Amino acid sequence: MTRIAIMGASGRMGRMLVQAVLEDEHADLGGAVVRSGSSLVGVDIGELCGLGRAGVTAVGSLDRIIDDFDVLIDFTTPATTLDNLAFCAEHGKGMVIGTTGLDAEQSNQLEAYAKRLPLVFAANMSTGVNLSLNLLATAAKALGDAGFDIEVIEAHHRHKVDAPSGTALMMGRAVADALGRDLDQCGVFSRVGQCGPRRSDEIGFATVRGGDIVGEHTVMFVAEGERIEITHKASSRMTFARGAARAAGWVAGRAPGHYDMQDVLGLKHG
Numbered sequence: 001m002t003r004i005a006i007m008g009a010s011g012r013m014g015r016m017l018v019q020a021v022l023e024d025e026h027a028d029l030g031g032a033v034v035r036s037g038s039s040l041v042g043v044d045i046g047e048l049c050g051l052g053r054a055g056v057t058a059v060g061s062l063d064r065i066i067d068d069f070d071v072l073i074d075f076t077t078p079a080t081t082l083d084n085l086a087f088c089a090e091h092g093k094g095m096v097i098g099t100t101g102l103d104a105e106q107s108n109q110l111e112a113y114a115k116r117l118p119l120v121f122a123a124n125m126s127t128g129v130n131l132s133l134n135l136l137a138t139a140a141k142a143l144g145d146a147g148f149d150i151e152v153i154e155a156h157h158r159h160k161v162d163a164p165s166g167t168a169l170m171m172g173r174a175v176a177d178a179l180g181r182d183l184d185q186c187g188v189f190s191r192v193g194q195c196g197p198r199r200s201d202e203i204g205f206a207t208v209r210g211g212d213i214v215g216e217h218t219v220m221f222v223a224e225g226e227r228i229e230i231t232h233k234a235s236s237r238m239t240f241a242r243g244a245a246r247a248a249g250w251v252a253g254r255a256p257g258h259y260d261m262q263d264v265l266g267l268k269h270g
């Protein structure tokens with residue numbers, strides 16, 4: 001049994017993570033953390049999530065549950081995730097991180113922590129998206145230098161605060177890597193006004209925000225006369241939550257390192 005704690009347990013993903021861990025026969029819910037000072041501190045986390053009594057009370061800080069978990073699942077904000085990395089490195093815990101929107105400096109800090117604790121970090125925990133990364137690499141190698149323009153389009157709910165999505169960036173990077181391109185050089189994140197014709201090596205990104213869209217990603221390979229689209233549509237956040245619970249069981253007891261969902265799912269190229 002892996003003892004798992006959930007950070008940000010009252011959030012959109014936090015509530016799903018609580019449910020996924022409670023339903024996972026290989027996991028025990030060791031703790032649930034909400035914001036310090038929140039009126040939710042002290043509430044039974046199962047009741048908070050509409051699942052009935054779980055016997056686990058929401059706390060306002062990791063210190064309160066330090067002996068009750070082995071792996072922390074964190075889908076919050078970049079700043080909170082970095083604070084939790086420091087805590088988990090110091091106290092010998094593993095982490096599963098789904099937080100997106102880390103900047104370059106924050107990403108470097110995460111890499112430094114990965115030398116001290118085992119962590120799974122992935123912008124998308126679904127099986128479908130992680131399989132898509134392999135399909136995208138295959139398509140890019142065949143088409144990317146053969147007259148096909150590559151564009152990434154993503155759509156999410158109105159509350160999402162970062163753009164483009166972590167998944168869109170991950171997909172763009174999978175394509176760029178397969179083609180030997182540097183996404184920092186060839187990624188185009190805005191087109192407005194007299195922006196001129198498209199360069200052949202560009203990888204373009206477009207963002208849609210609205211309503212309750214859970215998460216949709218399409219990579220287009222567009223030539224003159226034809227186009228291929230590889231699309232993933234998430235219709236429930238449970239797909240991410242179940243992936244994260246699985247990752248927590250996988251990462252418990254591993255050597256320090258930065259792992260991803262392709263490691264967890266056994267999808268890495270040889």
Ligand SMILES: NC(=O)C1=CN([C@@H]2O[C@H](COP(=O)(O)OP(=O)(O)OC[C@H]3O[C@@H](n4cnc5c(N)ncnc54)[C@H](OP(=O)(O)O)[C@@H]3O)[C@@H](O)[C@H]2O)C=CC1
Nearest residue numbers: 008011012013034035075076080098099100123124125240
């Ligand atoms: N990798 C993946 O598969 C997926 C990743 N994500 C990513 O997960 C992240 C969260 O998304 P979502 O659930 O929609 O966002 P929400 O805003 O709904 O949830 C974030 C939660 O974290 C809490 N939180 C933030 N800081 C702290 C802190 N210091 N202490 C305690 N709690 C804290 C927030 O509390 P409060 O409400 O009080 O601010 C909130 O409850 C985003 O980066 C998103 O992109 C989302 C889905 C899938």
Ligand SMILES: O=C(O)C1=N[C@H](C(=O)O)C[C@H](O)C1
Nearest residue numbers: 100123124160165166167215
């Ligand atoms: O914020 C979200 O909701 C999601 N964020 C992740 C991302 O940025 O890629 C994953 C998923 O698409 C949902």
